[in-house]
Amino acid sequence: MILLNDLILSYEQDRNQHPDSPDALLDYCQQKYIYGEIEVGNYRKIYQYLHSQGATSSHEIT
Template sequence: MLNKLLDTFETEHKYAPLTLDHLLDFYQKKYIQGKIDIRRYYEIYQCLHQQGAVSSHEYQYS
């Protein structure tokens, strides 16, 4: 699954994501824009989160 996610990102941006966090943010944006459904987003989130990705929306500032 990760290879397909990377391919999609690279096709749209013409470069590789700098981090898995960057890749997750890309797919969150696609979900917010209505380009992927909640089930697909959840699968992507779980896959990337298991690999160590953290959404920019998850950071807590102290």
């Protein structure tokens, strides 16, 4: 099970920087899900949490 802290650490390791916004972390989470690196249940929990914090995906149409 991947948690938010694990996702942040993974982001930092992959990109050599701290996520600059919840939006960036949400996009990263979606990428990990698409590549099968996050299970659907964990993805939904993280997505819902980040969305509740005001994050929007670059894939959302406005």
